[in-house]
Amino acid sequence: MKIGIFTGEVSGDNYAAILAKNIKEINPDIEIFGTGGKILEEVGVEIIKGMPVGYMGYSSVILKLPSYLKFFKKIIYEIEKRIPDIIVFIDNPAFNLKVAEKLKRKFFNVYYIPPKIWAHNYKRIKKIKKYINFVIPIFPFEENIYKKEGIKCTYFGHPVVDLIKKGEDRKRDKKMIGILPGSRIQEVSYTLPVILDIVYDLKKEIDFDVGISSFDEEIEMVIKKICKRKRIEFEIFKGFPYTLIENSDLILSTSGTVNLEVSLLLKPLIVFYKTSFLNYFIGRCMVKLNMVSPVNLFIGENVVPEYIQKIPKEKVKKDIIDLIGKKEIYQKEIKSFKYLKEKIGEEGVSKKVAEFILELTKGKK
Numbered sequence: 185m186k187i188g189i190f191t192g193e194v195s196g197d198n199y200a201a202i203l204a205k206n207i208k209e210i211n212p213d214i215e216i217f218g219t220g221g222k223i224l225e226e227v228g229v230e231i232i233k234g235m236p237v238g239y240m241g242y243s244s245v246i247l248k249l250p251s252y253l254k255f256f257k258k259i260i261y262e263i264e265k266r267i268p269d270i271i272v273f274i275d276n277p278a279f280n281l282k283v284a285e286k287l288k289r290k291f292f293n294v295y296y297i298p299p300k301i302w303a304h305n306y307k308r309i310k311k312i313k314k315y316i317n318f319v320i321p322i323f324p325f326e327e328n329i330y331k332k333e334g335i336k337c338t339y340f341g342h343p344v345v346d347l348i349k350k351g352e353d354r355k356r357d358k359k360m361i362g363i364l365p366g367s368r369i370q371e372v373s374y375t376l377p378v379i380l381d382i383v384y385d386l387k388k389e390i391d392f393d394v395g396i397s398s399f400d401e402e403i404e405m406v407i408k409k410i411c412k413r414k415r416i417e418f419e420i421f422k423g424f425p426y427t428l429i430e431n432s433d434l435i436l437s438t439s440g441t442v443n444l445e446v447s448l449l450l451k452p453l454i455v456f457y458k459t460s461f462l463n464y465f466i467g468r469c470m471v472k473l474n475m476v477s478p479v480n481l482f483i484g485e486n487v488v489p490e491y492i493q494k495i496p497k498e499k500v501k502k503d504i505i506d507l508i509g510k511k512e513i514y515q516k517e518i519k520s521f522k523y524l525k526e527k528i529g530e531e532g533v534s535k536k537v538a539e540f541i542l543e544l545t546k547g548k549k
Contacts, residue, residue, distance in 0.1 A: 189218035192276030206538035351430030362432030
């Protein structure tokens, strides 16, 4: 049996890797190929190299359009040459939906972690209905959306529960603020300088330690460059962020899947999102929601403070003091995080999805 798994950015790579790992545990003889990063490759998936990744916003994608088109042709060629029994699309909708459209259901396919059509670009539902055989969403309310549209769909839970690992517990004398600046160079470049200014200013009033998470060596270089420019020196935690999260009294993070991981570890959180003016302007025209963090989206209200594009230093400092002091915002967050943990449920979501995909492959439902 042969399976194609196609994803793009870091969060998709994580989910793809844990899915592929579970598929191979069920059937070690299955051949898996596709797109993704080093995490997916480490679990034994043959990666088709060359996908442009790490670019943030609409303007960056436009600039890289020739590279995307070249890689798109390569992917279509590889799929038609390899003839997979099933294709699994994971997130990365701009690219994956184009691939699905080009293939026109020539191969049975599943969209796992589908586009957030309820937030923006609902018109994508037409392509999903026309070119996708089955959808496996990660938010419970999505199931009704797809079923109302007559699209085969099953919800198993959110696979974030399968990603979380126990971090190393370190003894500390001071409180710790952890910074998760993102996994893409552009989001780190836009957001980290602002967060560092706020933290550095607050350190004049309160004594605490600061740690910064670095996903890989490339991101670490960007972090070091920003810190050097600002003449600030903080400890950098390399690789997965769980040790930093475990030892932090508060997390300052860019918006993303890691927000859910922080909340499930019951750590207080403030979320930031900053990009170029052009990308922000285009995004505001397209996105219907007034929330960006998956934590707030899952809960359905702005429980976690979000600062999008405009980041007022004094207001953020007040929120930090509240959360470190376990006051009003802290109490609301922790109560909501416990509710979230209960709703998302136990780990094993990825295994259920893997089993279901293999059953789909047998029956081609």
